[in-house]
Amino acid sequence: MIDVWTWPTPNGHKVHIALEELGLRYRVIPVNIGAGDQFKPEFLAITPNHRIPAITDPDGPDGPDGKAVTLFESGAILIYLAEKTGRLMPSDPVARFMCLQWLMFQMGGVGPMFGQYNHFAAYAPEKLPYAIERYGNEVRRLHRVLDKRLQQAEFLAGPDYGIADIATFPWVRNPDRRDIDLQEYPAVARWHDAIAARPAARRGGAGGQPAQDAHDRRGAGGDVRQDAIRGTLTPVEPWRRINVMTAHTIREHCHEQHHLHRRPRRRRDCRAVLLRPALTPNSGRLPFAGARGKLAG
Numbered sequence: 001m002i003d004v005w006t007w008p009t010p011n012g013h014k015v016h017i018a019l020e021e022l023g024l025r026y027r028v029i030p031v032n033i034g035a036g037d038q039f040k041p042e043f044l045a046i047t048p049n050h051r052i053p054a055i056t057d058p059d060g061p062d063g064p065d066g067k068a069v070t071l072f073e074s075g076a077i078l079i080y081l082a083e084k085t086g087r088l089m090p091s092d093p094v095a096r097f098m099c100l101q102w103l104m105f106q107m108g109g110v111g112p113m114f115g116q117y118n119h120f121a122a123y124a125p126e127k128l129p130y131a132i133e134r135y136g137n138e139v140r141r142l143h144r145v146l147d148k149r150l151q152q153a154e155f156l157a158g159p160d161y162g163i164a165d166i167a168t169f170p171w172v173r174n175p176d177r178r179d180i181d182l183q184e185y186p187a188v189a190r191w192h193d194a195i196a197a198r199p200a201a202r203r204g205g206a207g208g209q210p211a212q213d214a215h216d217r218r219g220a221g222g223d224v225r226q227d228a229i230r231g232t233l234t235p236v237e238p239w240r241r242i243n244v245m246t247a248h249t250i251r252e253h254c255h256e257q258h259h260l261h262r263r264p265r266r267r268r269d270c271r272a273v274l275l276r277p278a279l280t281p282n283s284g285r286l287p288f289a290g291a292r293g294k295l296a297g
């Protein structure tokens with residue numbers, strides 16, 4: 001089973017969507033980047049870059065009992081998952097490089113430029129017209145490039161949907177956040193709608209909202225929608241609820257267990273709580289209503 005160190009952001013969603021498309025077993029280890037979890041030693045042991053997403057695959061690329069792999073950088077993770085499964089990336093050499101080309105275009109262009117626009121237009125305490133205009137121009141230029149490409153081909157790499165599309169989609173959706181009207185880019189709009197309609201993209205991206213998914217079974221689907229700004233967790237698909245909790249909540253829980261049941265605080269307990277599904281019938285509403293009996297037993 002693949003461990004995914006992640007948080008509901010576009011770069012995190014790329015990996016969630018790919019895993020859902022591929023039907024791979026995975027489980028989420030939430031790294032609350034708003035609370036500074038990305039600087040914690042346990043995460044820095046996975047990546048020196050203190051950025052989500054990262055994965056650890058105990059089986060490695062060759063399947064069960066292979067050599068374990070730990071990876072950061074969403075583009076590298078997508079290539080890894082595609083090569084591990086032989087899906088979502090063409091095998092023909094030329095088509096494969098087309099796919100890698102558009103993946104790199106996302107990694108080096110769309111992601112960083114859209115990210116800078118978001119920062120200066122939405123989050124910077126001081127609104128700097130120069131920066132907003134510079135990155136706004138870049139956002140529009142990149143949409144024009146995508147539109148031109150998608151007038152020529154169904155998907156970015158060619159006729160087939162793949163990791164280049166998965167990398168780009170989470171950055172293109174919610175266009176109003178970048179003051180973009182997708183109708184001005186009709187080929188991008190057509191492509192966007194086709195991907196948004198895919199069940200795996202909906203599960204991995206939780207229907208267009210910032211999302212955090214916890215999975216301990218194949219194709220489990222997004223179960224919790226997080227409003228990252230308000231920091232609240234609300235269940236969106238009750239029939240798919242699984243435990244999702246922040247590292248902070250886990251710490252609180254272990255602390256509580258210690259006091260309630262005079263149990264020693266063991267790291268293993270905390271991990272088990274994080275990774276095992278359905279310990280609480282009310283997961284998504286934290287902390288832990290209904291979970292105590294089972295955990296104490």
Ligand SMILES: N[C@@H](CCC(=O)N[C@@H](CS)C(=O)NCC(=O)O)C(=O)O
Pocket residue numbers: 009010011012033038050051052053072073074075111
């Ligand atoms: N190039 C990296 C970028 C990763 C990245 O910037 N992740 C952001 C969330 S989308 C992050 O972890 N930010 C934490 C921080 O800024 O401290 C990738 O694609 O994986």
